[in-house]
Amino acid sequence: MNRKLLTLPALAATALLALSACTTTGANAGEGGAAASTPTPGGTLTYFANTEPPVWDGQRIPSLNANSINSSIFDTVVAQADDGTYKPGLATKWEISDDGLTYTFTLRDGVTFHDGTPFNAEVLKQNLDRPLAEPDLATVSTGIASTRVVDEHTLEVVLSRQNAAFIHALSTPHWPIYSGKVLSEHTSAELAASPELSIGTGAFKVSEYQKGSKLVLERNEEYDWAPETWEHDGPAYLDEVVIQFVPETQARIGALTSGQADAIDQIPPLNIPEVEGAGLTVLEKDNTGTPYYVALNPNLAPFDDKNVRLAFRESVDIDGLLKGVYAGVYDKAWSTTLPGTPPEGSFDETLEGSWGYDPEHAAKLLDAAGYTEVDSGGYRVKNGERLTLRWSVDSLYQQTDQRQQLGEAIASSLKDAGFEVIRTPYDTAAYTAQLAKGEHHLADSSRGFADVGTSVYPFTTGGIPSSNGGSGINYGLLSDPAIDDAYAVISSSLDPAERIAAAQQVQHRIIDEGYVVPIYVPKKIVGTTDSVKGWKFDAVGYTDSFFDVWLTK
Template sequence: MTLRQAPWAPTALAAVVVLALTGCGGAASAQPDEADTFVFATGKDISCLDPHVNGDMPQASLAANYLDSLVSQDKDGKIHPWLAEAWEVSEDGLTYTFTVRDDVYFTDGTKFTAEAVKANLDHMVDPDTQSGTAGGYLKPYESTEVINETTARVTLNRPYAAFLEVLAQPFLGIESPTALKRPQAENCISPVGTGPYKIVDYIPQSKVSLVRNEDYNSAPPFAQHEGPAHIKNLEWLIVPEDSTRYGLLRAGQVDALDLMPSVHFAEAEADKKVQLVLQDRPGNPTNLMLNTTRAPFDDIKVRKAFLHSVYVEAGINSVYFGTVTKAGGPLASTTGFYSPDFENAYLPDPAEADRLLDEAGWTGRDEQGYRTKDGKRLTVVLPYTPAAWPTAHAALVTQIQASAKQRGFDVRIENQDFASSSEKYNNFDYDLRAGYWNTNTADVLRIVFSTEYMKSAGFVPNGSGFSNKEFDRIVNEALATDDPDIRAGLYYRAQQIVSENALQLPLYNQTSQLALRQDRFANLTLEPSLSLPYIYDVTAVNAS
């Protein structure tokens, strides 16, 4: 059985669909029941468990199960109370006054108060935290004043219409202020939250062990029950190799996994014991970013020629077997204010690619068939970390390399470790950069393409190095208004500018692809803000 979760965005193309596939049977009846252990296998390692530090999706996936957020977001994009019971926004949009719950405790015994709000927001923007994601979202943050134990007044330096939306993400989950006072290395291995589970052990590159928070009383509105989680122990295994991870699921050694390998989709869909939970994520799709700060991609004609040179859809179909959806514009289709008008802006067009390269002066050919100009080969370098990507992604990149060669591009894929590629990314020492940015707001356009985000806070979000005054003005105006029609017009123009300037090669929408042993467990869902695995509601199956 395949369960396609409803996306949060009201403009999304997908809907809730349960596909009764050939060979699939219904799950056994599920009754809320305490089970001893739920084993979840993920494909990517987590260098630091604290999602405030750096900020990658594996951190957020785990954090969704031991941290609560100030506010929650539903599948339609609406914001609801969570740890914050209520809030007021000043007329100028610069002040948010939160009233927080007075009956919640962190799992280290610290009481959750307005002081925790201040400690967390300050921690996220502290340069020492190196918070590329949470800190990046909070660039408008100025300060927090603790009015009393249950009231925190947050001041921004400019209007920020996406503020509540980003606060709903696990990246900005609330941690114990007591724990945050520890050295970062210590907090990285044992962050403390108010959530349904608490971390009890972490073996890097192996597993994270969590145990149920027996005093949990702060379930979000999107949860299916209240009180402690149904499952007592949660084992979060790190299994990078795709076939090994899937093999553990088939053998019953793990109960669920993410990054479901595309080569095994058909087999899983036909297995009565397995349920697939699928959902495209909002934000900036998986892409190859073009570095405009140096040759050859400082020439827009060369950038456009590159985009017209490659066969993305054919490559996706051959390595992902229809398990991901092609992206063509700067926003995933599940993102608010997404427009489909830019999906087909750069279809494969060898003749147009040749024309543009000729106009750009790359008219020569060397003995290997690569384009040349003034005796120099048309070379583009892609620093690449295979461990950070699914096997299918690496295969897709190789296919892009081959198709670009036909037009005369020498795409050099330089495999290296994460630290080496990060250093190059932070110094614009590349021509192509593989990436994506999952977030629940169209403000991702500002984060990924505006001048403001060309500096590193642990990571440089604007990997293209694009700097455009009109674009910067538009995306900031979109944050200064709550009028959806005005925001729609502004974000349309922002998408248009990105597309016209050929800043990235969109590949496919990021997606949550989970597989669950439905003969043993049920109710594995996705939290709505980023479509991440949510274990709190999982129940043991009473086979009948």
């Protein structure tokens, strides 16, 4: 079988890692990598993606779908090596003040954007100043207070607070560095709406876009500033990459097996044997960050009662559901921080096996909560009110990992315990605003990040969505001082041991209080033909860049 499970080397416990618990970039796709033979320049890679990004601006919504594309269009300020250290990107070096608040970046000379304009300190200032003027951007949490151009190739950045993940943030596609001309002439809404305005300094540039259909990237022939974390210098190998948005699983698989596609995204676990049986390659990479989880809203009855929250969790047969829906390909998640999330050791291994399916105990907890009666429909009742839960669903992401089927299976199985679960889909544009109303009991999510701080933030008061949508990702509307206090340490401390201890405290608090039900460890599953070489993922688990990818003739 042509199946490869990608793993990451251990992250080095360097001082720089202590500063910014980071992503490992450039992890090579094993035998499918460039080391298999001598790379051959040229050719077009046809890639079928499962979802078109709802927003193209990486600063606005942390979307892995957009990151998988933007990482080939935009360079990052710094780059991360496989050992967890940082290397020059658009910045050749950086200095950090003793108090951890001032960063001075020396920038690379001779870099140009796709529109021919130069990259310099003034343009970087424009990009880093964006969250100062746009408070609804996801990057507001970075904590930038001010920026100052020292000279053409030197920029000083002052933070409002110590941020242990600041360098990490600048190494990810969440900080796309746009052309200054684009930022001056177009609104933030326009940047979000179309990749045709995604003008960066990266190895590929946008040549064609058909909304709802495809995006074509062509090689940037002027590209000559790849960071040392990549496998080669100069322009990319591929002439172009054609990305087609095809949500139908069988259509993607059919395109791969028939040779219409060179690579496809998000193969459902149950379809892996079909792809392997056709003699094709399956590449897998576990995500870091948060698992796929179901958040419970503790502000709304009946989940304001801890007994009901714990009963809900103990009524879900996660192992059985994962086996039935995913044939056991996905591992059960035990915590809200995934294994492998930097810094190493952040995931609390003591939580493994500490909770699980226990319907008898769940029944006792519901009795203790006052749900002692059962109505004609088989549902628990208290004071004449049925135990009914409203589950708000983001319709876009239900295509991912067959989550629609999983969610329906969870809701159906809970009936045996006396819970009535009603799932209601919402358009992505209205989803966060809907959650902000606080009328839901359940909401599901997963967040791929390679930093422990970003695995904790979705459970902090600061992450609660605002009524106008905003960038809040605390879908359970959880506000717990113990978690907020721990997050303050995680987000500011420069000591990795302190961050790890605080992160483990949060994980225990969430599990002990029953705020969240972790379900499974997400993973990227990509199918390719044998002609595709050099495929890469980073620690989060999405395609890192098409820069080193090449095709055999």
